[in-house]
Amino acid sequence: MVDHSDLRILTALGRDPLGTVQDIGRSTGMTSATVSIRLKKLRQTGALFSVSAQLTYPTLGLEPVVTFIEAPFKSLAKIETLLDRHPYTRYRVRCIGYYNGLYGLFAVPEGTLTTLRDFLDELKGGVITDYRLDTPTNGWSYSEIDYDLYDMAQDQWGFNWAKLESSLEGVDTTPPQAKTRSSLIRRLDVKDLRILEQLTIDARRKGKRIAADIGITPYHLTRRMQFLNENRVVDSYRVIVDKGVSRLVTMFMFLCHCDAGETRRFTSAFKSLPFQSTLIPTHQGFFVQASIPPLDLPILGSILQQRCEKIESLWSDYRSSMRYYFWPGAYKDGTWDDSHEFMVEKVLGGAD
Structure with a gap:
């Protein structure tokens, strides 16, 4: 408690x-x-599980893919097992609403979106009923929860949603100069990838322990960390808490269809949202996953509805969520293993 x-x-x-x-x-x-x-x-x-690094996948030669899987309840456990087996799954959680089944985030080697489709197509006709893939654009936005706004005695939150709504008007919607996050994978070695693995496991571990686990000196770790930070390989850090703490809020997801200007407004405004959230710009608008007080859902929904052409809403079961550590094992002989055998056949093999 x-x-x-x-x-x-x-x-x-x-x-x-x-x-x-x-x-x-x-x-x-x-x-x-x-x-x-x-x-x-x-x-x-177990109230505090870890502080996990959120990586900028394009800098690693990986393409993030937002995935919604439609499936009957009886298939969910099997799908979760398959996602556990897939080498490029980054996150999964059960969801109910516009899509009934699972939301998953993949980070696959660049140019292998078709291979990911092959994997999901193999599950059609028996395990899943349908799926949808969205490829995000740059400029993800993160926020963390501010418990200072929570009155424990009254069991209520004191966030001023009107202030967030008014902040949308002040956002400059001028398209920024195009920035491409080029891949740095050729400038990284396996030890660099193992550093990233440790940062996704728990970035607050002492540097000496991380260095010892990897087999490098603390000085080498400091030097490579400086390189990774300068090149924005780590985009943000997420505080991972137990469901006993997260029960104060409920995780909702929204797929919002809007123009690029509105996406920029919400991307900017949500950085100051005092609840844990991830906003991912897409080619259709943006996807946002936010843990907010249930009573505040109508307020957020109204704000989104006023500015978006279409909203697909879902809520998710935090208890079923799974975050995956970054795994260097898929990087072999100087490249990510993008073979059909590795990304499809081995995942499906022995899954029954």
Whole structure:
């Protein structure tokens, strides 16, 4: 069971994911010793699972794919097993609403979208009924939850949605100069990829431990981390909490169809959203996954409805969600394994 002080620490982590206990102490008004004890307790009880790096996939020669799988309830467990087996699955969660089945995020080698379709097509006619793929564009937006807005005694949130709505008007919708995130994969080695793996497992682990696990010196780790940060290989950090903490909010998803100007408005505004969210621009508009108080859903829905031509809404079961660590094992002989055998046949083999 978390208390108000624990929630303040989680809020501080959201604002400064890699901050030291001294940094968090200054932010929360607690001593470093108190922060250290509480962080340890949060981890031991499972309330705080990790702080996970969110990667910029194009810099690694990978193409992110937003995927919705329509399937009957009886097939969900089997599909989840298959997604667990797929080498390029990044995230999955059960969803209900416009799509009934699963939402998944893949990051596949560039140019292999057809191979991903082959994998999903193999599941049609028995396991899934249909699927939809969206290829995101650049400029993802992330936000973390601010528990300072939660009144534990009253069990209610005090966020001013009107302020967020008004902020949409002040966003410059002029198309930015086109930026392409070129792949850096040729400038990385397996040890760099293992660093990224460790950052997705838990970016708050001590550098000495990460270096020891990889088999490099702390100096080498520091130098490569500087390179990865300068080139924006890590896009953001996500604070992963237990469902006992996340019960304060419910995860909703919206596929919004709108013009590029509105997408830029929401991308900018959602950076200040005091709830954990990921906004992914697409060619049709944007996809947003946000954990918000259930009572606030109509307010957010109304804001979206006023500016979007069409909205496809879903809610998801946080308990069924699975995040996958970055896996260097798919990188072989200087390239990502993009063979049909690796991405389709081996995944399907032995799945029955």
